[in-house]
Every structure is written in structure tokens, then in C-alpha cells.
Amino acid sequence: MVDRFISEFGSLEKDDFRTLRGVEEGMKTRDWVPVGDVSIFSGLPVDEVEYRLSRLGGLDLVVRRSMDQVRFRLDFGGYDVLALNVLVSRGVVDSLGGELGVGKEAEVRSALMGGSEVVLKFHREGKVNFRGIRRSRDYLGDREHFSKLYIAKLAAEREYRFLKRLYGEARVPEPYSWNRHLIAMEKLKGNELSRVTLENDPEFVLDLILDEVEKTFKLGVVHGDLSEYNIIIAEDELKIIDWPQAVETDHQLATKYLKRDIKNVVKYFKKKYKIDRNPEEIFKSIVNQK
Ligand SMILES: Nc1ncnc2c1ncn2[C@@H]1O[C@H](COP(=O)(O)OP(=O)(O)OP(=O)(O)O)[C@@H](O)[C@H]1O
Ligand SMILES: [Mg+2]
Structure with missing residues (x-):
């Protein structure tokens, strides 16, 4: 799945990312975000946001729905490119390699940084059995609104925190960087x-x-x-x-x-x-x- 979205990555412009971040910001308080809110959160004019959203919709990076008004939300595709963009800008990864494992809870793939291999783990918690997670995961705290993306982000944050804490003392891969639902870590042999x-x-x-x-x-x-x-x-x-x-x-x-x-x-x-x-x-x- 990452493949599809990643292939669009190079074609995205600064205002596409701003628009995606605007949708993301709106999703902190609601599932579907009206265009006006995206404009406010992104700091871009409404007509520019409309143009960007329709372009991003065509790339499957946002999902559109007509309700009382047209609204948008991010899915994992848009979230993947936002997280990847941050790790690229931090200099943690510069090109993507093949898939190492795809399952219910994560998509793991190799990447390169300056010729050496890195592992990217895109968390997918919340994608399946959202309700079950909602009930059972205590790390959601008492927050009332959260999306499946937020659940995946919390899972990545927790994993990164534990890896950081254990690395150097226990036998775990070295964590390099973390953003949203994505962790970059050492590529293990074996x-x-x-x-x-x-x-x-x-x-x-x-x-x-x-x-x-x-x-x-x-x-x-x-x-x-x-x-x-x-x-x-x-x-x-x-x-x-x-x-x-x-x-x-x-x-x-x-x-x-x-x-x-x-x-x-x-x-x-x-x-x-x-x-x-x-x-x-x-x-x-x-x-x-x-
Ligand atoms: N640092 C790493 N180096 C090499 N391979 C890795 C690394 N991390 C994960 N993998 C590979 O990816 C697979 C899935 O990773 P992991 O176990 O962390 O995620 P998961 O939550 O179990 O995902 P899934 O639900 O897809 O199984 C692993 O079983 C392993 O084969
Ligand atoms: Mg596993």
C-alpha cells in the first residue's frame, strides 16, 4: 500500500503538504473537516485549498465526502506522506527500498540513507478492529475524539519510547527517528x-x-x-x-x-x-x- 502513495511523494508541492496538515489539524476535533477549516488551519485561501484538495483526492491522499457540505479527511496514504516528508527533511531517509513485512498492525519496509539501509515501520493500528482498540487500549486516556491515525501515532510513539529506553542495554534495533505513526530504525540482519x-x-x-x-x-x-x-x-x-x-x-x-x-x-x-x-x-x- 505504501508503494502507491510513495510514488506520488516526489510530485507533491509545499502547499500540498500545508493542505494535508490543515486537514490533519481539523481532525483533532472532528472526523470530517470542512473546506473552510482546512483553509484556516493551513493558512491558505479557500480557492487554493479547494484546488489542492481535489488534486490530493485524485492521488488518494485525502478522502472526500459530501454531507451537509463537502468535507475531507486523511487516510493512511496522506498520513504516510506527511510523516515521510518529515523524516526526509530531517535527513533520516533519502530513498525507499522494498517491503519487509505487511500485516495488520504495521507496514515495514527498507529505505536508504546515504547508501546504508534503514527500516521504516509505518504503524497501522486502528486500521482493523478500531472499536476493539478503542475499548481496550488504555493509552488513549480520556480523550473523546480520536481517529485511527491517532491510534497508530500513539502506538509508534510508545514503540519509539521503549526502543530509546532499551537500546544500548538490551538487544533491540537502534531507533533513529520518529514522526506521527512512522519510526525509522536500524535494519537488522537475519x-x-x-x-x-x-x-x-x-x-x-x-x-x-x-x-x-x-x-x-x-x-x-x-x-x-x-x-x-x-x-x-x-x-x-x-x-x-x-x-x-x-x-x-x-x-x-x-x-x-x-x-x-x-x-x-x-x-x-x-x-x-x-x-x-x-x-x-x-x-x-x-x-x-x-
Ligand atoms: N529493524 C528491523 N530490521 C529488519 N526487519 C524488520 C525490522 N523490524 C521489523 N522487521 C520485519 O518486519 C516484520 C514486522 O515488523 P514488526 O514485528 O515490528 O511489526 P508487526 O506489528 O508485527 O507487524 P505485522 O502486524 O505486520 O506483523 C518483522 O517480523 C520483521 O520480519
Ligand atoms: Mg511482529
């Missing part, structure tokens, strides 16, 4: 644990993972979605990715998440490598050592 078969000493790898769980717990963080899909293994390195749902150890869900993280990993190594470990004992030893 593959998801689920896709490799550990030929020698899988037990050593299991211990490495459990050491990481313990270390991050000591640093005050629980991952909350640990599994063979969020562990990246290279020949000489292991990293844990995908941190937006992480919680502090004093969070009400921390115990539940920690137990589940340990269980997921232990279960996977039992099934695939016939290694028998007791998740309950591991949990106790981690919690008691803190």
Missing part, C-alpha cells in the same frame, strides 16, 4: 526465529532469549507480545523487535504479559526442539530477582 531452524544448540538461544526477558524486566519493561515472530536471529546476533504494546513493570498488565511472553517462548522451543522448561519457575525466578 530472519524471524519462526523461519529458521537452529542447527546447533537451540538451548543456548532459548537461554539468550530468557536472559533478555529478565534483563528488560530489570530495566522496568515487559514486552507483551513476545513470540518466534518478534525475535530476529542472525548467525551471531539476536534482537527483539515490535515493542508498541510493551508496558512498565508496575503496570496492571505486566504480570500477565510477562507470564505470557515466557510461555510463548518456552512452548515454541518445546514443540520445535523438544526442550522442556517450566515457565512458572522461570517467571518466579525473574520476578524474585528484581
